[in-house]
Every structure is written in structure tokens, then in C-alpha cells.
Amino acid sequence: MTTNGGGSRTVSTPESSGSRSDATMTDNAPLGSPRVDDAVIESRGLDVFYGDDQALHGIDMDIPERKVTALIGPSGCGKSTFLRSINRMNDLIDIARVEGDLRFHGKNVYDDDVDPVALRRKIGMVFQKPNPFPKSIRDNVAYGLRVQGKDDGDVDAKVRTALERAALLDEVEDQLDSSGLDLSGGQQQRLCIARAIAPDPEVILMDEPASALDPVATSKIEDLVEELSEEYTVVIVTHNMQQAARISDKTAVFLTGGHLVEFDDTNKIFENPESDRVEDYITGKFG
Amino acid sequence: MARKSYQEKLTELREDILYMSEVVMERMRMGLDALEQKDDALAREVIEGDGEINRMYLDLEQDCIELLALQQPVASDLRFIAASFKIITDLERIADLAVNLGDYTLNAKEDLFPDVDVQEMGDLTLAMIEDAMMAYDTEDTDACRELADRDDDLDHFAERASEIVVRDLIERELESPAEVEALLQDVSRLLLTIRDLERVGDHAVNIAARTLYMVENDDELIY
Numbered sequence: 001m002t003t004n005g006g007g008s009r010t011v012s013t014p015e016s017s018g019s020r021s022d023a024t025m026t027d028n029a030p031l032g033s034p035r036v037d038d039a040v041i042e043s044r045g046l047d048v049f050y051g052d053d054q055a056l057h058g059i060d061m062d063i064p065e066r067k068v069t070a071l072i073g074p075s076g077c078g079k080s081t082f083l084r085s086i087n088r089m090n091d092l093i094d095i096a097r098v099e100g101d102l103r104f105h106g107k108n109v110y111d112d113d114v115d116p117v118a119l120r121r122k123i124g125m126v127f128q129k130p131n132p133f134p135k136s137i138r139d140n141v142a143y144g145l146r147v148q149g150k151d152d153g154d155v156d157a158k159v160r161t162a163l164e165r166a167a168l169l170d171e172v173e174d175q176l177d178s179s180g181l182d183l184s185g186g187q188q189q190r191l192c193i194a195r196a197i198a199p200d201p202e203v204i205l206m207d208e209p210a211s212a213l214d215p216v217a218t219s220k221i222e223d224l225v226e227e228l229s230e231e232y233t234v235v236i237v238t239h240n241m242q243q244a245a246r247i248s249d250k251t252a253v254f255l256t257g258g259h260l261v262e263f264d265d266t267n268k269i270f271e272n273p274e275s276d277r278v279e280d281y282i283t284g285k286f287g
Numbered sequence: 288m289a290r291k292s293y294q295e296k297l298t299e300l301r302e303d304i305l306y307m308s309e310v311v312m313e314r315m316r317m318g319l320d321a322l323e324q325k326d327d328a329l330a331r332e333v334i335e336g337d338g339e340i341n342r343m344y345l346d347l348e349q350d351c352i353e354l355l356a357l358q359q360p361v362a363s364d365l366r367f368i369a370a371s372f373k374i375i376t377d378l379e380r381i382a383d384l385a386v387n388l389g390d391y392t393l394n395a396k397e398d399l400f401p402d403v404d405v406q407e408m409g410d411l412t413l414a415m416i417e418d419a420m421m422a423y424d425t426e427d428t429d430a431c432r433e434l435a436d437r438d439d440d441l442d443h444f445a446e447r448a449s450e451i452v453v454r455d456l457i458e459r460e461l462e463s464p465a466e467v468e469a470l471l472q473d474v475s476r477l478l479l480t481i482r483d484l485e486r487v488g489d490h491a492v493n494i495a496a497r498t499l500y501m502v503e504n505d506d507e508l509i510y
Contacts, residue, residue: 242359270361272504282361284293 029060031274032264036250040065040203040233041086046100048081048090048258055081056258058100063203063250068225068234070248070266072241074281078258079237083205086235087123088116104203124196128208130188132180132195137163137172140180140191144198158198165231166194167224186217193224197232204228206236210243222247241282245270253278293358297367300350301424304371304378307343308420311382312413314340315487318388319409322395322480330392333385340382347375363501370501374423377490377497381416384483384490391476400455400477403448408484411441415491423498428505431495435508438492445485452477 039062048056056078063069063086071079081090088109090096101108109119124144132140141159159176163169168190172183180191189209196204206225210218225247228234238244244251244266251269255261255277262269262278273279280286314333321329351372354360360368415437422430456474461467496508 241361245361271365273362279362283364 030252030260031262031278032268034061034260034263036062036064038065039063040105041235042101042103042106043082043085044101044103046082046085046098046102048078048085049097049099050093051095054258056085059258059260061252061260061263063233063235065233066229066231067249068229068236068247069250069252070244071235071237071252071254072239072244072282073254074256075239077254077256079252079254080207081258082254082260083207083235083237086203086205087120087125088114089125091116121199122201123203123205124199124201125205126189126192126196126207126209129212130185130192132183132188132191134179134181136177137180137183137191138176141194141198144195159194162194162198163191165197165228166190167220167227168194184217186213186220189213189217189221190224193221193228197228201232203233203235206234208237208239211239218243241270253281255281293354296350296354296358297364300347300354300368300371303343303347303350304375305420305424307340307347307375307378308416310343311340311378311385312416312420314382314385315388315409315413315416318385318392319406319413321392322388322409323406325392325395327393330389333389337382337386340379344375344379348372351375366501366504370423370497373497374494377493381487381490384487387483388480391480394476395473400452402451402455403477403481405448405477405480405484408441408444408448408481411437411444412484412487412491415441415488416494419491419494419498422495423501426498426502428499428502431499431502431508434495435492438488441485441488445481448481449478452481 041063043059043061043063046056046059047054059078059082071083073079084090085098085102086104086109090098098110102110104119104123107114133143135143138156138159141162142155144162145155145158160169163172168187171187172178172191180188183191189212193204193209209225210221213221222243225234225236229249236244236248248266250263251266252263253261253269253273253275262273262275264273269278270282273282314336317329318333320326321333351368354368358364415434418430419434421427422434452474456470459470461470492508496506499505499508
């Protein structure tokens with residue numbers, strides 16, 4: 001695997017922690033604390049290309065287990081590309097090419113012997129726009145079980161458990177056979193979350209899951225994300241910085257051109273970031 | 288445009304707080320002058336002017352709350368607003384202590400303890416407020432740390448002054464109960480004045496502590 005060799009970037013060592021100046025990069029580490037003790041996902045020098053365009057440059061960070069990690073940054077910074085790299089969703093794009101390591105429990109998910117479908121059983125995904133199937137609520141959730149080979153006869157119980165974990169069961173208990181498309185936008189998104197967690201994955205990736213929802217539905221999703229992190233590792237892309245501040249434990253800030261500039265505890269990022277560029281971005285001075 | 292207006296509001300907040308500090312320092316100066324010159328009219332001006340300071344404080348508090356609620360500031364902006372929110376409380380308290388100086392002036396009878404230089408102590412505290420606000424304005428963290436050291440000197444000054452008063456009191460030979468009563472009131476007022484000026488120094492250090500947090504995210508002087 002190749003590692004990142006391009007561009008001047010910034011780096012922090014433990015000794016330089018607290019320094020506000022961005023120094024020239026000598027390795028892939030962003031400012032902040034990119035290493036954690038309980039990493040379930042480790043990205044090492046991850047480059048992603050779309051044809052000749054490089055969308056990510058040497059991303060180097062750990063994602064801690066059973067925590068919420070937020071990926072923030074301006075449009076085009078590569079945060080969604082990174083999210084989709086974690087469960088190989090970029091495989092579905094013909095011109096996408098990945099170099100470097102993306103390890104899940106120490107195993108590089110881009111190794112030849114990794115089955116992407118099996119990987120996605122362990123690393124589920126929820127998209128920006130709620131996308132329930134034109135089927136009943138029950139079948140929407142059961143689909144996730146059936147397609148992933150977990151239809152072992154106790155589907156109803158598993159459907160109810162998934163709906164309960166997605167904080168939707170109370171609202172739909174009497175209408176499990178109604179179409180998922182009849183639900184409100186916020187309910188549809190929670191239905192999609194139920195579908196993603198039904199096969200009992202370890203990691204849930206969320207790509208702006210609340211950006212199409214009203215404030216009430218958004219706050220329900222935010223509460224749900226916090227609850228889910230007790231059992232699952234959650235990685236969430238959001239354009240809403242206040243949302244990242246409210247619900248995440250760790251925050252990664254991607255800036256222009258697909259560079260991860262700083263990764264640290266969320267309170268550190270929003271109270272006292274090390275990078276001047278991150279400071280300018282989160283205070284709205286650019287981006 | 289929204290963020291441009293936000294940056295302008297932050298600048299306005301800083302300027303308004305600096306203006307409030309100038310008014311508060313003026314009131315302290317007036318309180319000290321009133322005490323020195325036994326000027327009852329000046330003392331009343333300080334006392335009656337406190338409402339204006341309270342209104343300034345409430346307006347600035349509202350400005351801080353609005354910025355927090357509407358702009359959701361983060362990082363250095365958040366620390367600036369959080370520090371400013373605390374600093375205006377210190378300024379308002381200093382103004383209350385200036386009012387106390389006015390009260391003491393109206394009740395003071397004569398200068399019974401010439402060895403206690405209240406004016407010198409007042410000058411020290413005024414310089415501390417001025418330097419603390421300068422540090423806030425210019426984000427001078429060295430000045431913040433230096434102010435904490437100067438407060439130790441002020442505390443020693445206050446301790447020595449109180450000791451002089453008590454020793455003097457012990458050595459006096461008082462003849463009538465009325466004389467004792469009158470003296471006790473004067474002594475009590477003087478000791479309260481010394482304590483109040485010492486507290487003004489504490490507020491100046493609070494301002495420096497919040498400024499240090501604002502600039503460097505360093506809570507060394509706060510806790």
C-alpha cells in the first residue's frame with residue numbers, strides 16, 4: 001500500500017500540543033489527538049482518487065469504539081468520501097480508487113480477501129435522505145435481516161427490537177403493516193436507522209442524517225445517536241457544527257482539498273482548537 | 288453577511304465593556320477624592336450614579352446572552368464572550384465598592400489614623416483595574432500574570448493598614464463611653480474601607496484571570 005506523499009500539511013506532536021501555529025507536515029498525523037486507545041477503525045495514509053482527482057490525502061486517524069465521531073468541514077472537503085471509504089461504498093463508483101490502509105479491528109478492509117457485502121453487515125449506513133423501501137414498516141426492517149442472512153425465523157422479535165432501539169416502536173406499533181412511505185420524514189429516517197441496526201452491526205455510518213428534517217425530528221435523531229453510541233460505534237458527517245458539538249465525543253475537521261487538519265475531543269475542538277485554520281472555520285471566518 | 292455582522296457585534300461588545308470600565312474607574316476616583324476631601328456632594332454623585340452602572344451591566348449582560356443564543360459562538364469567540372460575561376460582573380462590583388466609599392465619606396467625621404494612607408491604597412487598586420482592562424483589550428497575558436503578583440502586595444498593604452488601626456486603638460486612652468462609641472464607628476468604617484479596596488484588587492485579578500482564559504484557554508489564575 002502506498003502512503004501519502006503529497007502536499008504540505010500540518011502536524012502536531014505531543015510536545016507541540018497547545019501551539020497555535022501550523023507547522024509543515026512530516027507525517028500523516030493531523031493536529032490534535034489522532035490516536036485513541038480503543039480504536040475500532042484505524043485509517044493510515046488513506047488516499048482516495050476519483051479518476052485523476054485526489055479527494056483524500058493521507059488520512060490518518062483512529063475511530064474509538066462505542067463513541068460518536070463527527071466529521072465536519074466545508075463542502076468538497078472529503079468528509080463524505082472518508083465516511084464512504086469505511087465500508088467500501090466507494091467501490092460502487094467506477095472511477096474511485098483507494099490507497100493506504102483502512103483497518104477494521106486491525107484488518108485492512110481493502111485487502112483482496114475482504115467481502116464488501118460481509119463488511120457492510122458489520123458497518124451499516126444511514127443516508128442524508130430517508131430512503132425507505134415501498135414496503136411495510138415490518139418488511140423495511142426485516143429486509144435488512146433477510147438480505148444479510150439473519151432471517152432465522154424470529155424476525156418479528158428482531159424487527160421490534162430494532163424499531164425500539166431506533167426510538168420508533170412506540171409510534172408505529174399498531175401500524176407495522178402500513179407502508180414505510182406513509183411515515184413523516186423524521187419517522188422514515190428512524191425507520192432507516194432501524195433497518196441499519198437490525199442485523200446488529202458494530203459501526204453505524206451516518207451521512208448528514210438530519211439535514212432534511214425539521215428541528216423536532218432533528219432533535220429526536222440527535223437523542224437517538226447518543227443512545228445508539230452505548231451499543232454501537234457511530235461515525236456521522238454533518239454540515240451542522242452545533243450538531244457535531246452537541247452529540248459527538250470526537251470531532252475530525254476536514255478542510256479544503258481532502259485534508260484532515262485536526263482530530264480531537266469535541267470539547268477541545270470547539271473550545272480551543274490547535275489549528276488556526278480550524279479556528280477560522282468553526283468561528284465562521286471562512287468556509 | 289450574517290457572520291460579518293457577528294464580528295462587528297463582538298467588536299462592539301469589547302468596546303462597550305472598555306467604556307464601562309472607564310466609567311467605573313472614574314467612579315472609583317471620585318469616591319477616593321470624596322473621601323480625601325470630605326466632599327459630600329461628590330460622594331452623593333457617586334452613590335446616585337450607581338444606577339447608571341447597573342443599567343450598563345444589564346445591557347451588556349443581555350448583549351452576551353444574545354450573542355450566545357443567536358450566534359452559538361465557539362473557540363476563541365466563545366472564550367471571549369464567556370470571559371466578558373464574567374468581567375462585567377467584576378466591574379459592576381467595583382462600582383458598588385466605589386458607592387461604599389461615598390457612604391463612608393458621608394459618615395466620616397475626622398481623620399483619626401493619619402498613618403493609614405487610604406489614598407495610596409486606592410491609587411494601587413485603580414492602577415490594577417486600569418492594567419487589567421488594558422490586558423483584556425490588548426490580550427496581554429504577561430500583564431495578567433503580573434497582576435496576580437501585585438495583588439499579593441496589595442493584600443500585605445491592607446494587612447499592615449488594619450494592624451496599624453488596631454494597634455493605635457489599643458494604645459488610646461479613652462475617657463467617656465460616648466467617645467468610645469464614636470471612635471468605634473470611625474474605626475469600623477476605616478477597616479471596611481481597607482477591606483473594600485483590597486476587594487477591588489481581587490476584582491482586578493479576576494479580570495486578569497478571565498482574560499488569561501480568554502486568550503490562552505488557561506485557567507491558572509481562576510482556580
